[in-house]
């Protein structure tokens with residue numbers, strides 16, 4: 015029997031910014047993501063995508079509502095437990111890579127294990143595995159300024175998955191890459207999701223990137239707008255995404271020129 | 275890679291970020307250590323309790339306090355630059371404990387290295403410092419010794435400082451908001467606010483402080499003003515009020531007044547909208563607001579540095595003047611009637627001076643001491659003796675008639691308004707049998723400062739009639755043109771005559787006073803110059819750190835503007851004006867503060883120190899300009915790399 019395992023659940027999430035002039039960035043967001051899913055979040059600029067991802071990432075508490083990751087509310091944990099939680103269960107990929115300049119690529123990748131006090135033999139073994147999967151063995155000794163954007167993003171992905179997290183979170187991971195590098199990175203996400211089974215949530219502007227997801231959720235003005243599921247064809251899914259974006263207004267024309 | 279390796283790699287590879295912090299630590303440690311080497315030198319340590327030990331010891335304490343502040347400020351600048359890095363680490367699951375531990379290890383690595391390098395450099399330079407100090411104190415030479423005590427003290431204190439600062443770091447990095455750490459805590463979004471009331475208070479407080487500093491010099495201009503001045507003089511805690519009002523005024527100047535003025539400029543639209551003016555003014559408002567505390571600190575530190583240096587420089591350059599005024603004669607020997615060896619001593623002095631080949635002129639005077647019924651001591655000298663001395667000192671001769679008397683000041687700084695003996699109108703001698711009218715006051719001291727208080731000059735005939743004689747002194751004053759070289763002969767004479775014998779004879783020389791003052795003042799100069807230099811360097815480093823911390827944010831701003839068509843030349847202009855304001859406004863304000871602080875000093879000195887003030891301010895201006903030009907060009911060159919051409 016197919017067993018539905020819920021990895022992420024959001025219940026009635028609100029997020030309000032500002033003290034005097036209040037601005038409601040998220041309004042009553044409900045979401046449920048199952049194990050192994052690959053979910054995209056899209057919406058116009060300022061619609062609250064980053065805010066939503068930050069709320070899920072345990073770094074920006076919601077004003078009200080509940081976040082459950084693997085059945086646990088991270089905002090109820092104390093500081094050090096929360097740190098352990100992030101270290102064990104979450105992986106992050108950012109638009110601007112966020113690699114640490116003082117470390118080599120290899121050292122950046124093993125950071126989550128280092129922080130966890132893993133044995134050197136374990137660290138080396140895992141690094142080897144992940145580096146060969148992502149095809150970045152040749153740059154492990156390089157420093158962050160010596161590699162291309164695509165390579166840096168692969169390293170960031172390697173860092174995000176080396177500790178086999180429960181949930182992989184990405185905010186516009188292809189935003190700083192050209193279309194070729196973006197395609198490589200998205201194929202990587204897809205293969206990691208398929209082969210390792212990491213549940214992935216990704217914010218993106220780019221319909222091409224979004225078309226790799228199983229499901230895309232659209233938000234507008236901080237509210238849930240629509241949700242579409244991918245069928246067999248990625249090309250068809252891409253077209254569907256463009257259609258919804260044009261419904262959302264304005265922005266679709268920006269994307270329609272993008273070729274698959 | 276283990277956690278420890280991680281910390282090591284961080285320090286090893288990130289020299290650019292760590293260097294400023296490391297160098298400022300090395301510098302303070304080196305200065306502290308060099309002073310400790312002086313302090314624990316066997317020769318100085320053997321003079322326990324003396325002025326020298328006191329001065330150097332207190333300087334050491336001042337350096338220690340300064341070091342703590344300085345290292346604290348460097349470390350917080352250094353941690354701020356790295357907030358993004360910490361954000362990444364936290365999001366990867368680093369606990370607060372691990373972060374504190376990381377910063378602690380890094381601090382300890384940098385701290386230990388800085389202590390070692392600081393001490394080694396200090397050892398190299400300590401030979402020089404010892405030579406300087408030996409020279410100042412006229413000790414033969416302070417030989418080099420192995421300063422294990424100084425090493426222990428420096429290591430101990432700075433280990434404590436680095437430990438203490440590591441303990442403070444969790445408060446500096448605000449680990450609660452990972453989001454802010456990641457985005458480098460955006461600043462410009464807070465609203466600009468200022469209070470007109472506090473801006474006016476800034477002007478009033480600074481005005482009050484300056485007025486109080488000047489008040490003694492403003493006396494006698496206007497009766498109403500005089501009343502206010504006397505009121506200020508009689509008020510308690512004048513110094514505390516003065517300092518507080520200037521310090522608070524300075525703070526309000528940066529936090530309120532400057533923003534108020536810039537906002538006014540903004541309202542003048544034809545000026546504001548003119549080319550790049552809009553850019554630098556709007557940006558400067560934010561910069562000053564965010565840096566108000568730093569600018570305030572820099573101003574106060576610079577003012578202290580300028581004042582210390584001007585003060586010691588002024589003191590040391592007027593020392594010859596002052597000792598000339600204190601001792602109008604090179605040597606004065608005074609004998610009372612109970613001294614049997616008077617003639618013999620005078621012969622010894624004469625012979626000794628002659629044997630050293632000094633030319634001299636000798637002036638002998640007789641002084642009678644009377645004590646009136648109400649226990650008032652009065653000293654009397656006859657007109658011919660006075661005129662004799664007056665001619666030697668280039669003073670006007672006097673011709674008193676039998677009923678007249680001339681008062682002679684006993685201290686160099688005499689003030690008829692405040693010294694009661696100089697305001698006598700009538701003098702009664704022999705318990706009222708001789709009554710004299712005061713004809714005037716002699717222009718200066720005629721023996722040496724402090725000898726024969728309440729001295730009056732009377733007509734020779736009147737003098738001969740005096741009967742009530744408590745004591746009769748003979749005073750011999752020597753005018754020696756080449757007095758600056760009399761130290762050796764004075765030492766020989768001291769070996770023979772000693773310092774004097776209570777109630778019988780005593781003698782004083784100008785060269786000894788000059789030497790002592792000179793030594794103390796040179797020591798002050800040494801210490802004051804040092805403190806001033808490190809305070810000024812510290813203040814400049816704060817500015818540098820701040821610019822460095824802001825650089826990333828500035829970078830993205832300028833990149834954005836260059837995309838909009840801001841040319842490199844325009845960008846250079848905007849950046850130069852802003853940095854100039856940050857560099858020179860504190861300098862100008864500190865110079866003004868110093869001017870007024872110096873006028874307080876002026877009231878206790880005989881000669882004007884305006885020239886010294888100008889020299890010091892000028893030298894610092896040059897230093898500041900050099901510093902500004904080099905920082906500014908580095909800054910602009912750095913930005914140039916990112917500009918879209």
Ligand SMILES: Nc1ncnc2c1ncn2[C@@H]1O[C@H](COP(=O)(O)OP(=O)(O)OP(=O)(O)O)[C@@H](O)[C@H]1O
Nearest residue numbers: 031032037039057058059060061062063064065066
């Ligand atoms: N710290 C903050 N304080 C106040 N308002 C904020 C803050 N952060 C975000 N906002 C507001 O919340 C809304 C959502 O912002 P968010 O960054 O989530 O948008 P986004 O969908 O990620 O946009 P983009 O596609 O441009 O990245 C915006 O209107 C923004 O102005």
Ligand SMILES: [Mg+2]
Nearest residue numbers: 063064065185
């Ligand atoms: Mg966003």
